[in-house]
Amino acid sequence: MIKRRQFLKNVTAAGLGLQFLPRLSFAATAGAGDRKFILIILRGGMDGLGAVPAHADPGYAALRGELAFGTNETLKLDGLFSLNPALKNLHGMFRAGQASIIHAVASPYRSRSHFDGQDVLESGHNTALAGQTGWLGRLLSEAGEQEQTAIALSHGIPLVLRGSQNGTSWAPSRLPGVDDDLIMRLKYLYQNDEMLKHSLEQAVMADKIASSAMMGNKKRNFRQNIAISAGHAVKFLKADSRLNIAILESYGWDTHVRQGTLKGPLANGLRDLDRGLGLIKSGLGQDWGNTVIAVVTEFGRTVWVNGNGGSDHGTAGVAFLAGGAINGGRIIADWPGLGKQNLYQERDLYPTTDIRAVFKGILHDHLRVSPDVIERKLFQDSTKIRAMDGLIKKRPA
Template identity: 40%
Template sequence: MSITRRHFLAAGAAATTLSLWPRFAQASGRDDTRLLVVLLRGGLDGLHAVVPTGDPQHAALRGRLAVADARRLDADFALHPALAFSHDLYARREWMPVLAVAPPYRQRSHFEAQDNLESGTAATGGASGGWLNRCVAALPSSRALSVSTVMPLILRGPAEATTWSPPLPDDVNPILLQRLQTLYAADPHLAHPFEQAVAAQGMQAGGNVARLPQAMAAAARFMAANGGPRVGFVENTGWDTHAQQGPVLARKLAELDQGLRQFHDGIGEAWSRTVVVVTTEFGRTAAVNGTGGTDHGTGTLAMLAGGAVAGGRVAGDWPGLSPSQLNEGRDLRATADLRSVFKGVVGDHLGIARTTLDARVFPDSGGTTAMKDLLRG
C-alpha cells in the first residue's frame, strides 16, 4: 500500500510525539486520574444545547429557533436531540451541565474572552501562560498533550506539554482555510475565487468537517496508553452562530457528541477515573436575531462528563430569562465564574491543594471559591 508524503509526515508526527516523552515508561501507570478539556471556540449558545423548557420566557424569546424534540433532563431543562450519547451518559450519572457560567471577562470579544478563559486570570490580555499548564506544573511527574496544530495559550508555560496534529484526509488543512477566510473576504477580487476553492474541497469556510471526533479519539489513544499524558486538551472552531443557527448547531453538537463517544470508547477502563470538561468563551443573546441566529452574549454553560463526575443532574444557579433577569436586557446573566467550575474539578480530581489553586493556578483568585459536589465522593 502506498502512502502519500502528507500522510507519511503525519504518521511520523505521531511517533515523534511519543519520543518527546521519554519518561512514559517510568510513569505511575494507568492507576491515576485523567482530565480532558475541550474548548469550543466561537461562543456556544448554551440555551440551544440545554434548553430551559421550564422558563416561561423561553418560547417567546426563541420563536422559530426553538429546539424541537429536545430530550428531557428534569422538570425544567432538556437536551438538544443531537446530544444523544450525552443523554445516555446523563442517565448513567456520568454527564452534567453547569448552567449560567462565564469567565471573569464579561464583554463580547472572542479573542479577549478566549484569552481570559485560557489564562485563568481575572484580567484580560498580557498573559504568557495558561491555567492548565500551571495545573500540570503542580502535579508530580505529569505532562500534557494538546491535539492542535499550535500550542494554545491554556497549555503554554513551564510544565511539560506538547502538541499533536492528527492526519487530515484533505489536501488543505480546513483550519488554515478558516483563518484565511477573513483575509480573502475583504478583497473584492479574491473573495469569490476563495469561496469557490473552499467549495471544491467539499468544506464550509465557517467551520470544521467532523474534526472534533477525530481529535477526541486521538486524545483518548494517547491518554489511555500506559504512562500516557494525564492531562489533555482539544479545541474546535465554528461555534459562532450569527445566522442559520439551527442547522449549524445540529451538526456541530452531533460532532461534539460523537467526539465524546469516541473518547469514551477509546480511553477504555480509565473512563471511570476521567473527567471531560467542555467549555466555551461566552454565550449568545437570549432572543433570536433577524437571520435565524444569535449574537455575542455572556452567560453560557459548561458540560462535565466521565466516570468520576457526579452527573445525572443539572448544576448551576439559573437566573431566569425575564427582561429584568437578563444581562443588559439581552443575554443570560452569568451567576458563576468559570474558574469556580475549573477549581471544583481539578482540585479534587487532580489532587491540587486549594492554596495552590488560589495563588498559582488561578492567580489572586481566593475570592472565587471552588464549585462543590461536581465529582463523585
C-alpha cells in the first residue's frame, strides 16, 4: 500500500489533476482482527435529556418546561429513563441487548465553546489546544503500517484521526464526474507504470463503491445526513476486509431555537441518526456481531428551556453504544438528579461519567489495545480515569 502523500505526488507529477480522483486512502491501525469500530460525532452539542428523558425524575417536567415529553410519548427503557420516539431502531437494539446508553457523561471540558469542546473530545487531552493530534490518530501512528485500515467519512480529516501520516478522509466530490473514456485512456497511459496503474485501480474501485452507496441520495446533504455517510461506511467496510475503523460526523445539533419534542430539529436529527444505525446493522450482515458503534457529542445542553423554545450549551449529556459486540440492554448512569441543587452551575446536567472511561473500555476490550498504549499514548492526562468494564460482550476463548 502506498502512502497518500507519495501517491498524490506521483499523480500530480504525471499530469493527472486531483479532481479526477475520488478522495480516498486508508490508514493503518492496531491488530484488531475482524473487530470493527465506528465513531459517530454529533457536532453542535446534542441535548441528552431530549434524546433520553429522565421522565421519572421529580424535577424533570418542571425544569424542562415545553421541552418535556408527555408520559406516553416516549419509548420506555426502565423506571427512570425513556427514549425519544425518533430512535426506534436504537430502542430495538437496546431491547435485543445490542445497545447501551450512558447518561450524565461528559469530556473533561467545562466551558461552552463548540470548537474547544470538540477539540477536547477528539484530542483526548484535558484542555483545548493541548496538541494537534487525536487519540485515534495516535493509535494508528503507534500501530505503524499494518494491514488494518481506517477512514473518516468527512470533507476533511477530523482531529480525532490526525497524528498518523496514513490518516485520511473521503467525501463525495463536488466536481463533475469522470467519463469511462477518460478512465480507459488513463489505464492505457499507466499500463507500464505499476505505481500509477495500481493507484488508478484503487481510485476506480473506491469510486464504484461510493457511487453504489450514493444511489438515490445525490441531492441530499452529506454533511448533515448520517444515513448517507453510514451507507458509504458500510460499503467501504464490506469492500475491504482490512478496514476496521470508520468515523462519521454530522452537524445541526445546536438547538437554540424551537428545539421541539416530537417534531423539530432535534427529532429530525435523531431520526436521521436512527436510520443510519439501522442501515449499518442491516448492511454489515454477519459483521454486525463484531461491531461497536459509539455516538458522542462535545457537550450536552442546559436542563432549563431558554426564551426561544430551545436549549443552550451545557455540560453533561448522553452517549450511545450499539453493535452486536455490545453487552447491551443497559443504562449506565450515576444519576445526579435534576433538583436545582444537583445541577452543574445551577443550569446543566451534572457530569458523573468521563467519556474517556468509555473510550478506554472500547479500545481495551474490543480493539485489544494494551493499557500501556491507552494511558501512555492515547489519553496521557487521565491515569485516574479507569477503563469502563463490561461494555463489550465476552468472546469465547
